Amino acid sequence: MENNFFSVIDRDGDARLGILKTPRFCADTPVFMPVGTQATVKGMLPRDVADIGFPIILSNTYHLYLRPGHELIRKMGGLHRFMDWRRGILTDSGGFQVFSLKDLRSISDEGVTFKSHIDGSSHFFSPENVIMFQESFGSDIMMPIDECVPPDASFSYVESSLKRTHSWAFRCLKAKTTDQRLFGIVQGGMYGDLRKISAETLREGNFSGFSIGGLSVGESKELMYDVLGLTTPHIPFDKPRYLMGVGAPDDILEAVERGVDMFDCVLPTRTARTGTFLTADGKIVIKNAVHKYSAEPVEAGCDCYTCANFTRSYLRHLFMVDEMLGPQLATIHNLAFMYRLMKNIRTSIEQKKFRVFKAGFLERYNNKAVIKQ
RNA sequence: GGGUAGGUGGCCGAGUGGUUAAUGGCAGCAGACUGUAAAUCUGCCACGCAACGCGUUGCGGUGGUUCGAAUCCACCCCUGCCCA
Numbered sequence: 001m002e003n004n005f006f007s008v009i010d011r012d013g014d015a016r017l018g019i020l021k022t023p024r025f026c027a028d029t030p031v032f033m034p035v036g037t038q039a040t041v042k043g044m045l046p047r048d049v050a051d052i053g054f055p056i057i058l059s060n061t062y063h064l065y066l067r068p069g070h071e072l073i074r075k076m077g078g079l080h081r082f083m084d085w086r087r088g089i090l091t092d093s094g095g096f097q098v099f100s101l102k103d104l105r106s107i108s109d110e111g112v113t114f115k116s117h118i119d120g121s122s123h124f125f126s127p128e129n130v131i132m133f134q135e136s137f138g139s140d141i142m143m144p145i146d147e148c149v150p151p152d153a154s155f156s157y158v159e160s161s162l163k164r165t166h167s168w169a170f171r172c173l174k175a176k177t178t179d180q181r182l183f184g185i186v187q188g189g190m191y192g193d194l195r196k197i198s199a200e201t202l203r204e205g206n207f208s209g210f211s212i213g214g215l216s217v218g219e220s221k222e223l224m225y226d227v228l229g230l231t232t233p234h235i236p237f238d239k240p241r242y243l244m245g246v247g248a249p250d251d252i253l254e255a256v257e258r259g260v261d262m263f264d265c266v267l268p269t270r271t272a273r274t275g276t277f278l279t280a281d282g283k284i285v286i287k288n289a290v291h292k293y294s295a296e297p298v299e300a301g302c303d304c305y306t307c308a309n310f311t312r313s314y315l316r317h318l319f320m321v322d323e324m325l326g327p328q329l330a331t332i333h334n335l336a337f338m339y340r341l342m343k344n345i346r347t348s349i350e351q352k353k354f355r356v357f358k359a360g361f362l363e364r365y366n367n368k369a370v371i372k373q
Numbered sequence: 374g375g376g377u378a379g380g381u382g383g384c385c386g387a388g389u390g391g392u393u394a395a396u397g398g399c400a401g402c403a404g405a406c407u408g409u410a411a412a413u414c415u416g417c418c419a420c421g422c423a424a425c426g427c428g429u430u431g432c433g434g435u436g437g438u439u440c441g442a443a444u445c446c447a448c449c450c451c452u453g454c455c456c457a
Contacts, residue, residue, distance in 0.1 A: 033408095035408080035409065036409095037408095037409050038409085042409080042411095042412080043412075058408070060408080060409080063409085063410090090408090092408045093408090095408070096408040096409085097408095097409095097410090099408090100408095100409080100410080101410070104410090117410040118410080143408075146408095148408075185408090211408080213408070214408095215407090216407045216408090217407085242408090243408090244407095244408035245407055245408040246407055246408085247407045248407060251407070263407095264407095264408060265407050265408080266406085266407065266408085266409045266411090267406070267407045268407095269409085270406060270407085270409065270411065270412095270413085271405090271406055271407095272412095273411075273412045273413080274405085274406070274411080274412075274413065274414090275412095276405090276406080285403085285404080287402095287403090288402085288403075289401090289402070289403095319412095322412080324412070326412085327412050328412095
């Protein structure tokens with residue numbers, strides 16, 4: 001079953017152009033996957049997400065397990081049908097919640113015990129049941145449960161955590177009963193040696209792809225790029241590489257340059273909800289007073305519904321009066337921006353001009369143009 | 374005209390002798406957000422300045438009591454409600 005899932009079709013340096021294919025979707029890579037944690041990309045109709053062009057989105061096992069429950073989703077015909085998203089879905093396992101809800105969980109070799117952030121009730125996540133939950137969802141790509149360690153974790157802690165994460169990954173592989181794809185997750189904290197060990201250990205398993213976890217968790221960007229650069233060379237060339245939770249446009253460019261194929265991040269959707277628009281000239285905080293009388297679109301030349309129809313002045317107004325259309329229109333734009341970024345990245349790789357594109361993009365993105373009134 | 378309640382920083386509204394340039398909330402200004410406990414969180418918000426400190430003015434007005442008043446007293450001005 002591995003033959004058609006992923007293929008690298010072109011390269012420019014270490015940057016790769018590829019195709020990721022399952023019966024449900026076909027994605028050109030590098031690809032960005034919007035995040036829909038609770039079976040919805042917040043504020044977006046599935047139709048709008050599809051219209052922008054995204055072939056695959058992310059959802060989350062921990063959150064869907066708590067509400068509405070994997071049994072319910074299974075009975076409702078699976079996650080795709082439940083949320084009316086017919087393209088690809090990658091589900092995270094709850095590994096990130098091992099990190100983000102660290103005060104509400106405890107880890108043992110057997111698995112992770114969570115106290116629900118909703119009602120305090122106790123729940124146990126094991127490699128086996130996390131696969132079972134994701135099989136109930138019917139997600140196209142599943143993640144194993146893993147421990148995402150904080151950036152300041154010691155070498156010895158990460159070393160022992162890594163062994164557990166690896167054993168969990170192989171137990172997930174064993175527990176799998178469907179042809180849904182399962183990735184291995186490379187961890188190793190900020191230690192290059194451990195990253196290498198992690199990748200080399202996991203490549204022994206029959207994983208469909210490799211996630212890179214535990215980055216962008218509070219470390220500096222430079223460190224993240226360094227660690228990433230010490231990781232990707234050890235991941236099999238012919239398997240997709242997914243940098244979990246990243247990222248910002250500059251991070252994505254740096255990661256693509258280091259051979260990453262897949263990304264997801266809440267940044268475009270979350271910042272949209274708080275009034276920050278991503279543009280080629282950097283971020284725009286729409287509530288800033290300079291936009292009060294601006295009849296300009298958020299981003300000139302953007303073909304998204306928001307930019308095609310609304311002025312900065314109007315968008316600012318929506319945010320000032322706290323109307324829900326504001327976050328919705330902002331999310332549409334930010335996702336369209338991310339989609340366009342990825343498309344441009346792919347084109348530049350195809351034309352063997354990735355580095356030129358990257359340099360040009362970053363120069364413009366980081367040197368905020370004077371905001372036009 | 375009589376009675377009564379009240380006048381606090383852009384607005385609402387705490388505070389009724391001393392950690393008070395004055396709690397809160399709203400509005401305003403700015404910032405953050407990276408496998409989503411986020412339509413959330415943080416900072417600023419009298420005026421002036423050589424400004425992480427100093428100075429000035431300050432709780433309707435004017436006087437007064439007091440070591441010290443937004444807080445107590447006197448008079449005045451204004452507003453709401455009730456009765457004529």
